[in-house]
Amino acid sequence: MTKDFTQLPKVTTHTLQEMKDAGVKISMLTAYDYSMARIVDAAGMDVILVGDSASNVMAGHETTLPITLDQMIYHASSVVRAIKRSLIVADLPFGSYQGNSKTALDSAIRIMKESGAHAVKLEGGVEVIESIQRILTAGVPVMGHLGLTPQSIYKFGTYAVRATEDMEAQKLIEDAKLLEKTGCFAIVLEKIPAGLAKKVAENLAIPIIGIGAGNEVDGQVLVLHDMLGINKDFNPRFIRRYLNLYEDMKGAVERYIGDVKSVDFPNENEQY
Ligand code: KIV
Numbered sequence: 175m176t177k178d179f180t181q182l183p184k185v186t187t188h189t190l191q192e193m194k195d196a197g198v199k200i201s202m203l204t205a206y207d208y209s210m211a212r213i214v215d216a217a218g219m220d221v222i223l224v225g226d227s228a229s230n231v232m233a234g235h236e237t238t239l240p241i242t243l244d245q246m247i248y249h250a251s252s253v254v255r256a257i258k259r260s261l262i263v264a265d266l267p268f269g270s271y272q273g274n275s276k277t278a279l280d281s282a283i284r285i286m287k288e289s290g291a292h293a294v295k296l297e298g299g300v301e302v303i304e305s306i307q308r309i310l311t312a313g314v315p316v317m318g319h320l321g322l323t324p325q326s327i328y329k330f331g332t333y334a335v336r337a338t339e340d341m342e343a344q345k346l347i348e349d350a351k352l353l354e355k356t357g358c359f360a361i362v363l364e365k366i367p368a369g370l371a372k373k374v375a376e377n378l379a380i381p382i383i384g385i386g387a388g389n390e391v392d393g394q395v396l397v398l399h400d401m402l403g404i405n406k407d408f409n410p411r412f413i414r415r416y417l418n419l420y421e422d423m424k425g426a427v428e429r430y431i432g433d434v435k436s437v438d439f440p441n442e443n444e445q446y
Pocket of ligand 1: 204223224225226227228265362364385395396397
């Protein structure tokens with residue numbers, strides 16, 4: 175009989191491994207603030223990612239590069255205060271782990287100590303392996319991230335699908351194996367061919383979470399603002415919109431403005 179993971183009071187990194195072993199898909203979504211994280215956790219999300227996509231959707235930057243470690247700690251601590259069940263993974267921002275492994279360890283310790291997150295995620299394979307090793311020695315669980323790694327956007331030059339060519343696909347497979355061997359508890363694969371993602375998920379023991387990587391992986395992640403339809407100008411094919419909040423919220427705000435202007439709000443029941 176399959177274990178009922180929805181009844182677990184807390185999701186841990188070990189739970190995710192059990193889920194993969196049992197063939198139960200892992201749900202993961204981003205959140206960056208207390209109010210949204212409360213809803214996502216209450217809905218039964220397995221993993222909440224405090225992504226550096228906060229740089230885009232919360233701060234309005236064009237890329238994820240400007241967000242700082244202090245800002246990530248602010249977002250992650252707001253999310254941590256909201257949750258009862260979900261595992262919280264916080265992104266290490268650009269510049270906080272690539273320099274050397276000591277900087278990486280200091281960054282990971284700060285984010286864990288000051289936010290209360292349960293794990294960190296960082297982008298890259300062999301290039302950042304020493305940083306991952308050093309973070310792991312401090313007992314901090316690490317999630318890897320391969321494929322389209324947005325912190326390298328200026329190297330790629332485009333947000334197009336990655337690893338469509340054999341050489342890049344081969345490097346991705348080798349990087350994934352190395353991340354597993356080094357001790358990462360899971361890996362995000364972003365925007366790569368579904369067949370390649372399937373191969374990685376089949377060949378690795380640890381959970382593989384996809385975003386734009388097909389459905390033959392161990393779980394899925396999306397950016398909250400994309401799936402809620404708050405971002406109406408970002409439309410890659412891998413997003414499924416569950417709401418059209420941009421239009422719904424704009425409509426509500428327009429109605430409020432109208433009510434204020436026409437002195438319909440507040441009415442007798444809405445005053446003292
Ligand atoms: O920052 C983020 O939201 C992410 C996801 C796209 C996986 O890294």
